[in-house]
Amino acid sequence: MTSIGTGYDLTNSVFSPDGRNFQVEYAVKAVENGGTSIGIRCKDGVVLAVEKVITSKLLKPGANKRIATIDRHMGVVSSGLVPDGRHFVSRARDEAASWRQVYKTPITTKDLASRMGGYLQAYTLYSSVRPFGITAIVAGWDSEVELPVDGEVGSGPSIGSGGKVEGKKFGGPALYMIEPSGLYWGYYGAATGKGRQSAKAELEKLDLASGNLSLQDGVKEAAKIIYIAHADNKDKEFELEMTWISNLDGPTKGRHEEVPKDILEEAERLAKKELEGDEDEEETKEEDKPADGDKMEE
């Protein structure tokens, strides 16, 4: 690496002469080694999924969750250093709770992404800290209906709380990805971690921008993408963890919840089936070269 030996990478918050902050770039490397995380913004909800790499056979299956709830309507998943992800979650929960304390209403996903983006960016500025070794994907459903103010007792003005632009649509699904530098963008589909390249390629095939994908299909696609992305990490076992947030009429009623076991298992079954189908095709191709075929089976 060009940075080595130059001295510009030895402390945080220092620019190299060509305008790079190496400590932040190293943090990105930490992310690139973590299990793949993805998020899909569907028309009636958002899905989060993670390839949870099994580091020991002594870990209880299904325990040690990697996707966390920030507020009732919001979840986060991250790739990279797990403890950094935990701290991110803790801070995000504090931000969401303090927002409620001040405004008596749930924080929007956009505002949470902004707060957390600012928080991560601050960790690139001082020599006494290091940047976060995670890229986090934040998903939320911001209520599409007028919410009562927390603790409200009366019905309030009959025209509602006001302050809204006429004819504009408020609320809906939201998906943001926040990087170690503090950079955050809103996405239709987001992927990070080891298998992000193939995951992104799969996400691009879905034409998410047209807003036609339903949440139920999104869950199946998410499972498939994690299974495809796992090909980059094939020597390790993994568990698929998935959560979702639907609209108020949907299965979670605007809350962030785990995808129910039966739906998760069905999505996994379809993902495996599809993947096996692909492998069969490949194997028939490989049959011409029997020497390579043996390698594939290992």
Place this chain on the structure above:
Amino acid sequence: MNHLPQAWGRPRDDYYGAYDASYFQSNGPNQHTQQPIVTGTSVVALKFKDGVVIAADNLASYGSLARFTDVKRLRTFADTSVVGFGGDVSDMQYLDRLLNSLDTEEAYTSSGHTLNARNLHIYLSKVLYKRRSDFNPLWNQVLVAGLDEEKKPFLASADLLGTTFSAPSLATGFGAHLAQPLLRKVAPDEEAAATLSKEQALEAVKESMKVLFYRDARSMDKYSIAVVTKEGIDLKENEKLENQSWAFADQIRGYGTQVN
């Protein structure tokens, strides 16, 4: 006139005299709540074989003034319980927000377990007891209606002193005097409550609300009523008292127009 920022918004010294800084002292005795200000009156509730019926009117009084007439005093929690609040309305709002944050924190763990009515009642009673022990009480009496851990009907009360009580029928405030005897007639004990149908329980509670409106000067004829069963919560927040009969009013002697 002084233009410095520290003088902004202050009465002019040359006109009103110098500000008496002794009003500004932060040390010295500190006075906590001595009385409720905006209040809700009775909450009544009755268990039946599949659940609990709970009701409270929609009035918040400012002393004897009927100040707010659309105040919802029944609050649902986690789709499993209803809390009915009597007493101070601002303290009710505080408790409502507290329960809201409790619900959010419960969602952090993905165990799928939600707090039942008994958990909620214990939590509220401990909050109320802590506050009275700090000599800073939350001026409420609450009824918690819902289902317990075995999905059996649960009903209990907690008050501003942290006192807890449980019975097949409960009523707070004026209702403790006027509605409670009527409800006890319908359900004298747990066994009797376990034979009541939903319709019988609804009728008894509605009758109690009517009697309370007749005799409680801090009550109103618009009320909220909720039925909690295994199927969920059926909450109606804009009910009107029906079949009122004021014929008895003629017979009242001793105050008003008929002094003797």
